[in-house]
Amino acid sequence: MRKLSIVLALMLAIAPVSVFAESISGEIKPSPWSGDWWSRKKGFLVKGWKGHSPSPFEKYDSYVKSVTGRNPGAHSWESNTNNHHYNPNAEPWEGHCNGWSGAAVLTKEPKITRNRGGIAFETADQKALLSEQYMNCYCNFYGNRYWGNDNEDMDDIYPDEFHRLLIDNIASGKTAMVCDIEADRMVWNYPLYKFESSWSTGWFDDHKLKVKTTCYYVNDDVPPEYLGTKWFAVNYTYNLYVDDNGNVISGEWTGDSKKNHPDFVWIPTGDARVPSNSTLENPCLDPKFVKDICEGPANKQNGRAAAPSSRNPDDLLVEAGLDPNELF
């Protein structure tokens, strides 16, 4: 017993800094919504699914035609296998996960059926249109996408950068982020909206923080009609290195996270028009009609797409809670 006390006393005496633990967490509310990822192979967008017919794009074309007198051709474009949006021979993982991710972060979840010109757009139809519209979107991008080339750094995105993004965006309540959760060549985009992180210093190395972080991702493995946020959690471990002043200066993935960590992170900032010669997004889908379908009252008989807003830039500052008179 006496020997044990001496050993413990010695250990405490030689430890440069006592072990301590700290933690931080964050959650974005309202959280991004779950929705189908609209597999290219299944083609729900153009074929509908069991108990759901006509398909979302057939409804869209009918509604726009009822307003403008002209079929916009969204269903026809989406069905054309040359455009690679519907293809019975597509890989089973190919779909619209990036469009769904962008829409789930930037738009409110459609929770009610909206009748437009006598056509009932169920929540699944609305989510389908939003997921297509956000296939092209502006975003802030972090890390580098891994393409499988020898000269690429598989450790990227680095954990110090990832940790900083979690705190800067989620702990601060700013915005959810989207992660490609596979470090390898495949891309699986999921919105990350919540995390819990804790760390401690080592006995003999107070320049190293051993971090455990649990990230909560929004799941797209749900039926099209699903409402709310279904999530799954992934644990990551990494070391952060700090300088003499306690500033984080670098990091390294550890344990299973060496191979299982996000590849890149992107934060959507707004919808983008379809670039010429691009087939990433259906060019026959007009955002102002999608907005008309997915926002506003449950019933509108004489469908008219909302006129472009004529708001002053200062109005957006006011909406954000800022006072232009004080600022300027």
Place this chain on the structure above:
Amino acid sequence: MKKNLIISLLLIAIVFISNSVYAGNEDGFVPVWKVGQKWILEAAYRDLRVEGEAWLPAMQWIFHVRAKKEFNGEECYVLHIYGRKVSQKNQAILWLSVNDLRPLKVIDVFPTSSGMKYKERDINNQSAEPLVAEGTPIPYDMPSFPLVRTENRAQSANISGDKTSSSIAKKFSRIRSIGGISFKRSVSQKSKTPDKKLSDIFNGYLKQSRNNEATFQVEINEDRSSNKVVQLWHEGSPWAIRENKRDRKVRLVPESEYVNRDGGNN
């Protein structure tokens, strides 16, 4: 012996004169703005999520000097930046020291699924480090001013850029405190005479410029990130006339291209 002494004195005199000339320009270039002044930047964005060179349609951003106000005892320009189209909801408000455009306060305004929000960036307003636009699509990247001419003749606006030039490098430690944790990054800035391949970019601007207006190629690098910024600044222009980053290309829109200077609601 006497000859050596004369040569030495001559060399000392040359060094003294050259230093005097340099000291005379040491204040260097800091853009000067007027309240009410506006200019437009056009930014094209590369979609790094997809393979190859996929570029999204360009967006135009209006930079509007809304006021001069005192902040922390320093006179500042209050620069309001907003989209030319109402669908571009991101905005930024920058408080920049009139003396050297050092950022003293930066507010980013952005859309979310539950409406508009804003966030104030953590800025070390005692440090004259470059401002890197991060977490926003608005291209307000800005070097540490003043920019100093490295070689008077080589940097005059009408050069072809084929002369060799020296560069001026600065290093900064950027420490950002977020949620009680501080992250340190080394940021470097190098300014020099524009490379030859970039010198023709000035052609469109030279008609309005005077020969003694300097041009600068500025490179800003941040370690452990891919945020390398290359900008071209010109003494006669309110902002960098060109910027390249891995995910965006930006140009200052010449006034002759303005359709509606007020913008905002087009």
